[in-house]
Amino acid sequence: MSSISVGIDLGTTHSLIAVFDAENGATLVRNGDGAALTPSVVGLSDDGTLLVGGPAHAQRLRKPAQTHAAFKRHMGTGKEFALGRQRLSAPQLSALVLRKLHTDLEAAYPGAEIDALVISVPAYFSSAQREATMLAAELAGLPRPRLVNEPTAAALAYGLNEREGEQTFIVLDLGGGTFDVSIIEMFEGVMEVRASSGDAMLGGGDFTACLRRDIVERLQLDGRPLSAAEQARIEAAAEALKRHLSRAEQAEATIALDDGPQDYRIDRRRFEELCAGLLMRMRRPIERCLYDARLEVGEIDRVMLVGGATRMTMIRGLVSRMLRRLPESGLDPDEVVALGAAVQAGLAARNTALADMVMTDVAPFSLGIASRIATESGIIEGGFAPIIERNTTLPASRMQQFTTIQDNQDMIEIAVYQGEAPIAVENVLIGKTHVAMPRGKAGTQQIEVRFSYDSSGLLHVRITVLSTGAQTDLVIEGSAAALSPAERRRRLQELAAYMLHPREDGDNLALSERLKGLYAMFLGADRAYVAELIARFETALNEQDPRRIADLRKELARTADELERSYVR
Structure with missing residues (x-):
């Protein structure tokens, strides 16, 4: 019986499934309609189907x-959705989409x-949202499954055919409901x-919402309650207008309302004005990502766009202005994440076709x-x-x-939190x-608290009590809860190898x-100068950042060479 490595993009608007094998690489699986994109939508027909x-x-x-x-x-929240006589959570609805994708795979x-x-x-x-995703897979x-960050998956798809050379690129992923940014080095x-950053509540749907609100205001519909059917038609019109404005300077629609049809027209300039606040929100994760990566805009070699919402001209314009470089979208932005997830699955399965490919990731939040x-x-x-x-x-x-x-x-009491707020209880x-x-x-x-x-x-x-040596261990599994016991033991053993202060490393x-x-x-x-070098190295060791330590170690080794030569002379 053959085996396959499978990647899934469980999206806000659409979901996709792809497979990886040594012969064909990463390929998408088509659904019963012959399409790669399956709408992430669940409903009941009139007869309860x-x-x-x-x-x-x-x-x-x-x-x-x-x-x-x-x-x-709403993954990771308590929100429920009425479906017939049942109330289903976001993981339960997502599980139905995953089951549909699996059925297409089996076919x-x-x-x-x-x-x-x-x-x-x-x-x-x-962590709660990741655990909800794992729960959906179980249901x-x-x-x-393993989880992979969406920009990382996109980078894997692009990097699959470009494994030579050294370059730094930024991936901007604007999906239906989320926005992610990652900066990735490849060599x-x-x-x-x-570094990675993002906004889990910003996506293409928010741009559609700007149009929806403008339709209601311009057609003077805010003075009366709208029926559910009218709201759905306005939403559909806003989505169609958004897509059309990605191809044309102007767009118009006739919207069927309960009291008769009404016409609505808009151009790109007006659309961008409506979305000015959203564009400002997009800037912040990009700026944070550059800051965390300690990079200037000029050090970015390539800009990759991912997600169907990046087809909007205002998005491409914002990215070009901010990063001073034209963005690329050589792969279909709707499909690239699923293809990359399949590549990650191939790596997890140790596929020989990927033997020379290695991927590392970062912590998305501070712990x-x-x-x-x-x-x-x-x-x-x-x-x-x-x-x-974050971004370690x-x-x-x-x-x-x-x-x-x-x-x-x-x-x-040791209370462990995840987040960026200065007050602990404001984090998760x-x-x-x-x-x-x-x-x-x-x-x-004193106690020593070590996170691995x-x-x-x-x-x-x-946690180690320094005066007695007594130790207390706490293992927080998060999205790793679905690991098998053997895999969990293996990963804990691997982490044990990192439980060494940089000061104890042989090279340091x-x-x-x-x-x-x-x-x-x-x-x-001369002695004062060396003392300054020692202080710089001690500061880096205390900060425990491997990249900074390695870079500084190389620099100080060269300086030490020069000092030794000057002493002999």
Whole structure:
């Protein structure tokens, strides 16, 4: 029986499924209508028949109350959707879409076994949203999937045929309901994500909503309640107008309302004015991504557009102005994520055709604990102390030390949060544990908190009481909950290899000793200069950023060579 590696793009508007094999590479699976895109829509017909995909989408105008779409935006929340006599969650509705895709796969590859399954998610999806995606796969009866960030998947699809050379590119993925940005470096088959950012509540649907609101205002419909059927027709007209404006300077539509048809006209300039606030929201993740990657606009070699919404001319214009480079869309922006997810599945299955390809990713959010934080302006109670900061390359391990804050304190609560807010409770609580402490005066007892995190979402927290050596471990699985026990053990063992402070690394130790030797050799201004080099290296070691440490180590090694030559002379 043959085996296939499968990638799924579970989208807000449409979903796709693709397979990877050594002979054909990544290819899309067509549905029963012969299309690659299956609408992410679920509904009930008049006779109570469940409709998924194209048939459900076809009845949206006629039966809006019996049809649901864009439920991906509510993954990880408690929102429920009425479907007949039932109320279904976003993961349950998503599971129906996944089941439909799986049925199409079985029709195209009868009898084939899935050796690896990867589902794409927005890079800025939280742990709760990722867990909801894993739940949807489980409810659909699919094998345990891995998750891949959508811009990363797109980069894999582009990089599959371009494995030589060195370049830095930015991927902008504007889907139906989410916006993601990733900066990726590629060299000799290795693709390394430098930074990711995004907005999980910004997508093509929001641009459609701008048109919808303008239709209601211009046709003076805001003075009366609109029926569900009228709202559905206005929504459909807005979507059609948006698509037409991607091809033409002007667009018009006749909208059938309960009291008769009305005409609406708009041009691109007006459309862009309506969406000015959305374009401003798009700028922020792009700017943050460049900041986190420590790159200037001029250091970006290529700009890739992903997602059907990037076909809007205002999007291409914004990107061109911001990044001073014309964007590329050599692959179909609707299809590229699914193709890349299939490539990631091929990597997971260790397909020999991908033996020379390596992909690394980053932490989309900062991870840390609640702590009392001292600042120049005073004490922040319940502050957020990041331990692994966002856009740290994974896998990663970082540690910080904390002290007791009360006399005779015999217990410390470690509350683990995910997010970027300065106050811990404003972030997302993902785990909690308690650590017994020896009694003593405030500030005399210390703990070392180490976070070790990998790309599957597995977080290993180890708390060590420094005075006794006692250790407490907390494993937060997140989207890694679907890993098999054997895979979970393997990943924990791999993370253990990273539980080493950079100061203990052999290369770093060697350079530190070399610099100390130079300090002993020199006097006066030369000695002060070496002391400054030592301080710079110590600062980098304390920050525990492997990339920065490696770059600085190379720089300081060259400087040490020059100093040694000058001493001999």
